[in-house]
């Protein structure tokens with residue numbers, strides 16, 4: 001792989017490849033009694049240990065081998081966060097095949113498109129997704145079999161899928177006598193497609209090495225800070241960039257794992273947190289809205305939940321304040337993307353910041369944070385010239401590191417790197433202490449009279465208004481300025497605020513020319529498969545919107 005020069009004096013340590021199977025083997029051997037608890041789609045709870053998970057993963061690896069799955073073959077999943085999905089994570093990658101996690105919220109046509117693109121040999125799926133599997137089965141040209149992740153009793157009496165297999169039958173009919181194969185750590189391990197907001201989704205193909213290094217890096221105290229004293233519930237789905245690596249970083253830390261299955265509403269998440277003593281969780285801002293609303297309305301507090309990572313889109317300061325001040329939950333703002341495995345930065349305070357007052361600390365915590373070791377970043381202008389880290393000037397954010405994409409699967413999109421750096425498509429500032437702050441996605445930024453207006457700032461201000469539940473800011477065409485900001489707002493139940501009042505709320509908080517030209521109120525914002533607001537849809541919806549002339 002490497003064309004680097006070799007020193008005449010090489011190190012003399014064991015050369016053991018960094019393989020995903022080794023993570024589960026380690027967890028089973030050294031933290032064998034730590035629990036994995038899952039809320040099943042069948043409706044009940046399932047509990048077992050890392051030791052048992054390892055046993056079943058080896059049975060599954062034997063079963064897949066029996067079905068003809070070989071190194072490099074792609075095996076897909078359409079599944080919620082649960083123990084069977086975790087077994088598939090390890091059995092597929094561990095045996096040298098490639099795990100392709102599919103977002104079930106995609107349109108079935110898109111699911112079929114990426115399965116054909118990936119050339120998936122098998123699909124493992126949860127009961128919930130039987131209708132999706134039935135809709136796509138005839139269109140999946142390379143798929144030899146569909147494995148329903150349930151026991152014999154729950155298998156449908158008849159199905160449109162010709163080659164439907166039962167997961168538990170496969171597990172029961174194979175032994176756990178399986179030695180994980182050893183191979184080059186640069187071999188492909190998992191495949192994730194980007195959500196494809198523009199054009200068809202593209203595949204990011206992670207290697208064993210990149211996944212294990214990402215798991216090490218993300219478990220560190222400055223990052224997710226996972227330890228064997230934690231009980232971790234990944235709310236972020238295992239089909240969204242491998243649940244941000246938690247299915248790897250939690251087992252290597254020996255922590256207890258709790259899987260929420262399909263029940264992601266505020267009440268279900270709250271009850272699971274309380275019942276299982278969850279201390280740490282991670283998810284996109286939209287899922288925390290549901291939990292916060294449920295806990296607030298029912299005047300509930302958390303007895304064990306102490307820390308959460310929020311990322312995927314900007315964490316609104318109002319949400320951060322509620323979690324910290326009202327619920328005593330530490331918020332770690334994180335940034336990353338599919339192409340980065342996904343973790344790039346996490347925001348935690350440095351020792352010198354502990355002397356700052358609440359406002360001073362919050363200002364820092366609202367940024368997307370420091371690079372996690374393994375990631376390097378820089379900001380550049382339109383000509384690619386590096387910009388200073390002054391916390392003010394913003395530019396295109398570029399990254400590099402051992403868990404960052406070098407090219408897309410099947411070379412889709414051609415050469416994506418710029419002088420060895422990956423352009424993220426985000427616009428950001430970096431301050432002298434190395435804290436990065438995202439101003440916007442370059443495709444969302446509003447270009448007004450040749451200057452840029454960052455939409456995240458405007459949305460954060462709007463969401464700090466007590467009547468506002470959600471806000472999104474988009475650019476709409478303007479005859480004089482090219483584009484001007486339009487604020488689209490969802491109000492909290494039973495709350496009212498007028499357009500004028502809301503615009504007055506921006507007074508003194510931003511430069512005058514950043515002020516949105518108009519506000520529209522709506523019942524809901526379009527949300528995509530990964531829980532993010534779909535600004536492209538909003539732009540379409542409001543492209544004819546007439547801004548008031550002043």
Ligand code: ADP
Pocket residue numbers: 193194195196197241310311312313314315333334335336337338339342368424425426438440441530532
């Ligand atoms: P997709 O690009 O397919 O929507 P990703 O989950 O890979 O899916 O999204 C990555 C993008 O999400 C980033 O490039 C960035 O624009 C946005 N993002 C992620 N985390 C944050 C964050 N903490 N603050 C602001 N934007 C974020």
